[in-house]
Amino acid sequence: MPSTHTYNRKQNFLRACRGEAVDHVPAWIMRQAGRYLPEYQAVREKHSFLEICKTPELAAEVSLQPFRRLGVDAVIVFSDILIVAEAMGMALEVPESGPVLRKPIRDVTAVKRLRAFDPHVATQFVGDAIREICRAVGPDVPVIGFAGAPWTLACYMIEGKTRGEIATSKRMLYARPELLRALLEKIADATALYLQAQIEAGAAVVQLFDTWAGELTRDEYFSFALPVTQRVIHALHDSGTPVILYTKGTAHCIASLAVTGAQVLSVDWRIELDEARRKFGPHIGLQGNVDPRVLLTSPEIVADAVRATIAKTGGIGHIVNLGHGILPKTPVENAAAFVRAAQEFKLPGVATRARSGAGRAVESGAEN
Amino acid sequence: MPSTHTYNRKQNFLRACRGEAVDHVPAWIMRQAGRYLPEYQAVREKHSFLEICKTPELAAEVSLQPFRRLGVDAVIVFSDILIVAEAMGMALEVPESGPVLRKPIRDVTAVKRLRAFDPHVATQFVGDAIREICRAVGPDVPVIGFAGAPWTLACYMIEGKTRGEIATSKRMLYARPELLRALLEKIADATALYLQAQIEAGAAVVQLFDTWAGELTRDEYFSFALPVTQRVIHALHDSGTPVILYTKGTAHCIASLAVTGAQVLSVDWRIELDEARRKFGPHIGLQGNVDPRVLLTSPEIVADAVRATIAKTGGIGHIVNLGHGILPKTPVENAAAFVRAAQEFKLPGVATRARSGAGRAVESGAEN
DSSP: OOOTTTOOHHHHHHHHHHHHOSOOOOOOOOOOOSSSSSHHHHHHHHHHHHHHHHOHHHHHHHHHHHHHHOOOOEEEEEOOOOHHHHHTTTEEEETTTOEEEEEESHHHHHHHHHHOOTTTTTTTTHHHHHHHHHHHHOOSSSEEEEEEEEEHHHHHHHHSSSSOOOOOHHHHHHHHHHHHHHHHHHHHHHHHHHHHHHHHTTTTEEHHHTTGGGGGGGIIIIIIIIIHHHHHHHHGGGGGGGEEEEEESOGGHHHTTTTTTOOEEEEEESSSSHHHHHOOOOEEEEEEEEEEEGGGGHHHHHHHHHHHHHTTTTTTTEEEEEEOOTTTOHHHHHHHHHHHHHHTTOTTTTEEEOTTTSSOOEEOOOOO | OOTSSSSHHHHHHHHHTTTOOOOOOOBBOOSSSSSSOOHHHHHHHSHHHHHHHHHHHHHHHHHHHHHHHHSSSSOOOOOTTHHHHHTTTTEOOOTTOOOEEEEEESSSSHHOOOOOOOOTTTTTHHHHHHHHHHHHHHHTSEEEEEEHHHHHHHHHHHSSSSSSHHHHHHHHHHHHHHHHHHHHHHHHHHHHHHHHHHHTTTTSEEEETTTTGGGGGGHIIIIIIHHHHHHHHHGGGGGGGOEEEEESSOGGGGGOOOOOOSSSEEEESSSSSHHHHHHHOOTTTTEEEOGGGGGSSOOHHHHHHHHHHTTTTTTTTEEEESSSSOOOOOOHHHHHHHHHHHHOOOEEEEEEOOEESHHHHOOOOOOO
């Protein structure tokens, strides 16, 4: 029976990715560094969004805030998926209404103009932020790097902004499939190098965000999103670094998700984790899948939801997270209850373990 | 072998609902009366949205526009699902930015204040519009009545407006489930009477719109949306009028959808119709499921998409439609191509049939 200190946080997290026994169910929160935290808002009062992304000390600081405040099991680097679009040559602006890419991609010329970039130069600030975070948390805490998955980043590059019905992107898919494919492949290759640089900088895990995957039909996902997702993941294979693939609204794409090569599939509340486990098998880890709107209620309801989610997997091969990013209006105490409920979940044969607000493990005595 | 005139449009449409042989695959378009049509915009220049809804002659006129222009197989009455909320006592306004319900429902008092209403009085204009349309098209063309499904109407009543993450509605579901249930049941009973009145006025089919169903987990759909959806459909059972249930993003709710009692399930592009047929069986009709963004391309691509959709069902028990409402920027010629491609689809053993722009059947000679 493993003691409460059998694994450090990084070991424990990586074991969860691989479906191995853990001493507690790890938890983190998508968009955990952000608007719902007063300490983040304090930084934002003095610095713009992009300034934080591009200043390693600031990016590291806001990345660490949820670790200190909530004791999450992993620290994801604060950044934005559009950083890659900018590095490929697009003009990025981030007004209060949300990020905007000027001159969206609509034709062959625009796709050809996109450039491969050296992440050690063009996006060095991301690597530096990861190195800074790794120094701060030490070797025992996993740092997560990330990028947009090719389809989702392509949608932003085609639309120019984040909202709407991605009608222009889907029109390109129907009317100019070869143009879309060329764009997706270019993004995939840039993304692979970008994530490799994050791994070199110290990321123990990387996550691909495919937020718009659910807008595709089963066959469109298979034909357009899957090959380029596989291409990115395949390029990272030799690093041995687990890839978490996040998708939303993809209950209809199960067959494709099973063969992306991702070590962990992060799904939303529309996929039941017990069904997912049966369909994906024991060798693919699961991340999720609490509805972020649950965190608008109370700590008790949040804890119940977390326990219900873990009950679907037995806590095996499971990283607790939301099914989508945390909402800005979330009370911090509910975010804390979310993380705590996962970490305190009593796994069979494992002593319980409580965590302080500073993110340190504190033994609470051997139970069960 | 049926001749091209074996069935009139209404017979043909009702046969498709029941999975019986048809002489052509019927087609209509969700939101077929609306902003993409210049003749609708001409009416809107002179009359407000609510004025059109509440003036039977105007509502009938805009309802008939897509029948004249596109030759659709059914005429849906022009109205809004929030008409029921207003009739139950809420203040409805429709500025250019979209409908708003003042004083959204947040507590027991507000739910209790909602009143049952007599649709022959409070919403007589809807019945009158249906009667007007029936007079105009005669007995051979089906007129479709509609209402919001209880969960979706409840979301609007709780949120107050149509956009956003329905965060308040889901918070109520988690934190005050009995309050939400009371609201849903009250809506269900009002909706059943409202649809019965539409049937009495001449609606040959009614459709329930559950646009927000996809925001629920499988268990939440089963526990909250399904019982009240069944309640509405059950109340209409003796009328013998088929109910079409529209949902979006519900690939994870198949088991519940199969037992709603709906004669036809209208699904979006996230559910493949061949899989749906296997899962729902031959006795439930299918409606859909082309992505409305396909209609932003060209008549050729639209026709290909329609043919691909019909190929999944063989044209049996299938009403061709979109997976969501037609987009305002849709070129009219693409909407026309959509309807025409369905109607001209060559069913095995059926003579082809072309339709004029005025929506009349024209024999094109015996082929196949």
